[in-house]
Amino acid sequence: MAVLLDKSTEVIVQGMTGKQGSFHAKSMIEYGTQVVAGVTPGKGGQEVLGVPIYDTMKEAVEATQATASVVFIPAPFVYSAALEAVDSGIELLTIITEGVPVRDTARIRRRVFEQNATLVGPNCPGLITPGEAKIGIIPGAICSKGNVGIVSRSGTLTYEIIQHLTLSGYGQSTCIGLGGDPVRGIDFKESLRLFEQDPETKHIVLVGEIGGTGEQEAAQLVIEEISKPVYAFIAGNGTWVKPGKQMGHAGAIVHGKSGTAQEKLRILNEAGILTANTPSEIPNKIKENM
Amino acid sequence: MSMLYEFEGKLLFKDSKIPIPCISIYTDAESIKQFAEEIGSDTMMAKGQALAGGRGKAGLIKKVTKETAEEYIKSIIGREHKGKPVAAVMLEELVEITKEYYLALMLDNKSGSYLMLASTMGGVDIEEVAENHPTEIHRTLLPINVDPQTYHFMELGKEMGFKAKTLTQFASICVKMTQMALKHDLTLVEINPLVITPDDKLIAADSKVVIDGNAYFRQPSIAALQSQRDQHTDLEFEATQAGISYVQLDGDIGIIAGGAGLSMATCDLLEFYGSSPANFLDVGGGANDEKVYKALELISKMDVKGIFVNFFAGITRCDDVANGVVSANKKLNIKVPIVIRMIGTKDAEGIKILEENGIHAYNKMEPSAKKIVELVKGGN
Numbered sequence: 001m002a003v004l005l006d007k008s009t010e011v012i013v014q015g016m017t018g019k020q021g022s023f024h025a026k027s028m029i030e031y032g033t034q035v036v037a038g039v040t041p042g043k044g045g046q047e048v049l050g051v052p053i054y055d056t057m058k059e060a061v062e063a064t065q066a067t068a069s070v071v072f073i074p075a076p077f078v079y080s081a082a083l084e085a086v087d088s089g090i091e092l093l094t095i096i097t098e099g100v101p102v103r104d105t106a107r108i109r110r111r112v113f114e115q116n117a118t119l120v121g122p123n124c125p126g127l128i129t130p131g132e133a134k135i136g137i138i139p140g141a142i143c144s145k146g147n148v149g150i151v152s153r154s155g156t157l158t159y160e161i162i163q164h165l166t167l168s169g170y171g172q173s174t175c176i177g178l179g180g181d182p183v184r185g186i187d188f189k190e191s192l193r194l195f196e197q198d199p200e201t202k203h204i205v206l207v208g209e210i211g212g213t214g215e216q217e218a219a220q221l222v223i224e225e226i227s228k229p230v231y232a233f234i235a236g237n238g239t240w241v242k243p244g245k246q247m248g249h250a251g252a253i254v255h256g257k258s259g260t261a262q263e264k265l266r267i268l269n270e271a272g273i274l275t276a277n278t279p280s281e282i283p284n285k286i287k288e289n290m
Numbered sequence: 291m292s293m294l295y296e297f298e299g300k301l302l303f304k305d306s307k308i309p310i311p312c313i314s315i316y317t318d319a320e321s322i323k324q325f326a327e328e329i330g331s332d333t334m335m336a337k338g339q340a341l342a343g344g345r346g347k348a349g350l351i352k353k354v355t356k357e358t359a360e361e362y363i364k365s366i367i368g369r370e371h372k373g374k375p376v377a378a379v380m381l382e383e384l385v386e387i388t389k390e391y392y393l394a395l396m397l398d399n400k401s402g403s404y405l406m407l408a409s410t411m412g413g414v415d416i417e418e419v420a421e422n423h424p425t426e427i428h429r430t431l432l433p434i435n436v437d438p439q440t441y442h443f444m445e446l447g448k449e450m451g452f453k454a455k456t457l458t459q460f461a462s463i464c465v466k467m468t469q470m471a472l473k474h475d476l477t478l479v480e481i482n483p484l485v486i487t488p489d490d491k492l493i494a495a496d497s498k499v500v501i502d503g504n505a506y507f508r509q510p511s512i513a514a515l516q517s518q519r520d521q522h523t524d525l526e527f528e529a530t531q532a533g534i535s536y537v538q539l540d541g542d543i544g545i546i547a548g549g550a551g552l553s554m555a556t557c558d559l560l561e562f563y564g565s566s567p568a569n570f571l572d573v574g575g576g577a578n579d580e581k582v583y584k585a586l587e588l589i590s591k592m593d594v595k596g597i598f599v600n601f602f603a604g605i606t607r608c609d610d611v612a613n614g615v616v617s618a619n620k621k622l623n624i625k626v627p628i629v630i631r632m633i634g635t636k637d638a639e640g641i642k643i644l645e646e647n648g649i650h651a652y653n654k655m656e657p658s659a660k661k662i663v664e665l666v667k668g669g670n
Contacts, residue, residue: 157555159602
């Protein structure tokens with residue numbers, strides 16, 4: 001496999017009977033993902049897209065032995081759904097939902113950590129291993145199988161970069177969307193480690209943005225542990241950025257110098273990471289480096 | 291994420307039994323008279339309430355008497371401070387101060403836990419202290435599911451030099467701050483300064499409280515206070531009502547994009563090609579034609595030299611975007627050049643709709659950003 005998921009990964013969709021859940025479950029199934037069950041409390045016994053629906057995660061996991069779940073549930077109910085998933089033995093939990101209170105995410109993350117599981121998100125597009133499977137909402141059509149690993153804090157900007165890579169002939173091993181919230185599950189660091197260990201990944205692309213310190217920690221890890229070439233694009237590098245203002249993502253807000261794109265780019269460059277000024281420069285950088 | 295006014299923060303402190311000076315909100319001349327009677331003094335502080343720092347330096351905080359108060363209050367109320375209005379004026383009793391401290395509880399994004407920060411260098415800009423005197427800031431990281439007790443903060447109090455009754459008072463304030471943060475989903479509770487009086491009482495002389503905007507659904511009383519004030523301009527407020535994330539900037543080209551990261555990258559590109567964005571605008575995932583129309587309507591109210599629409603459609607559908615653009619173009623009488631870039635879900639349908647209405651659409655981001663910059667510059 002590439003990282004985190006492949007075509008054999010069995011996935012439960014939490015909130016599968018909802019509008020978002022059923023729409024994206026369909027697209028996941030069409031892409032080749034093994035969606036083996038859905039969970040909606042009170043709707044156990046129904047079927048959606050030929051997939052059985054259960055009332056609880058425990059029943060769904062016992063019936064299917066699935067190891068992954070994806071949450072398409074409104075923000076007020078995410079905390080409970082996420083803990084239920086992890087307490088039922090789910091190893092890879094992906095939360096697509098936007099607007100989850102930050103303390104809920106913090107406590108979910110703690111439980112995930114205690115159970116030795118992995119959390120992706122919230123407020124994220126999910127992940128895709130091209131040609132095999134996807135969890136979440138990344139459009140499969142723009143991806144192609146290959147050996148570039150992508151890890152990103154953004155959604156549509158990631159699609160932009162994936163497409164530039166695909167059109168330039170660089171397929172992807174796995175693309176991981178970390179999400180735009182200040183407190184999130186796996187970050188750049190953990191993703192870099194996964195890509196470092198994955199034999200299918202030869203290049204790693206990091207897509208960051210203003211705010212927080214994830215990119216800076218990634219730079220330190222690259223110096224210490226990563227032997228594969230790493231490339232980066234950071235959104236919010238213009239002089240237009242206003243400190244103290246939130247730019248759409250809750251995490252994209254600059255407090256002090258360390259959160260600026262300029263500072264992040266400086267630290268990434270110092271760590272030997274090749275940085276691009278525009279999304280289309282990423283495939284050029286890979287080409288130059290080969 | 292949004293901030294409360296000082297007086298609202300102090301009222302939360304009062305509810306949480308954190309000691310504050312006696313306060314009242316000015317309404318009319320009578321309210322000043324009543325307050326003077328209540329505190330038994332003719333002298334008091336008048337503090338302009340605005341959602342930005344540096345109020346003292348800007349002359350929005352002043353010692354007044356019951357005779358001079360109203361004239362001063364009328365001179366500052368409604369004034370703009372760093373782009374935010376002075377929305378109200380709070381009257382506060384004078385507090386005798388022996389020493390000023392800094393105390394703040396914040397949600398630490400890295401650990402997901404609450405972090406209590408304290409310093410004996412209070413009353414000043416804490417970022418300056420952090421930069422120049424890092425050893426003067428003491429920290430206690432709390433457990434993630436903390437049930438706060440005084441013992442959690444005794445060591446911090448000792449590091450601050452507190453002893454005996456002041457030490458237990460300090461720890462008790464820390465406990466109450468943490469309980470208050472847990473109860474109301476706060477990401478920051480800052481007291482700067484926390485003052486000690488000649489009779490050894492600790493009092494919160496200021497408040498800065500920030501609530502997690504994602505938690506409004508379970509904090510209805512605070513959410514009701516907040517809905518309008520998170521926005522800084524009328525257009526920003528209008529955008530939020532429509533579910534659009536919008537920040538006013540001061541450049542030439544109005545932008546509309548889907549997704550926060552892509553919106554930021556779009557702003558960057560305009561600068562890269564030699565122009566500047568007039569705004570940041572993210573219509574969010576799954577935007578329909580009405581939202582795109584609304585976004586164009588917002589931009590059309592601004593003084594822009596051109597408009598750049600940029601979509602990489604995943605959940606969003608390009609035919610919806612195209613329909614929004616077409617109806618805006620018919621109804622809004624937009625006179626500046628528009629460049630539209632769209633790709634992804636239903637892009638062929640979207641491009642067809644635009645072309646039937648005489649609008650050209652691009653499918654690559656960078657050439658189209660370059661194009662709008664050229665059109666705007668050529669028009670000068």
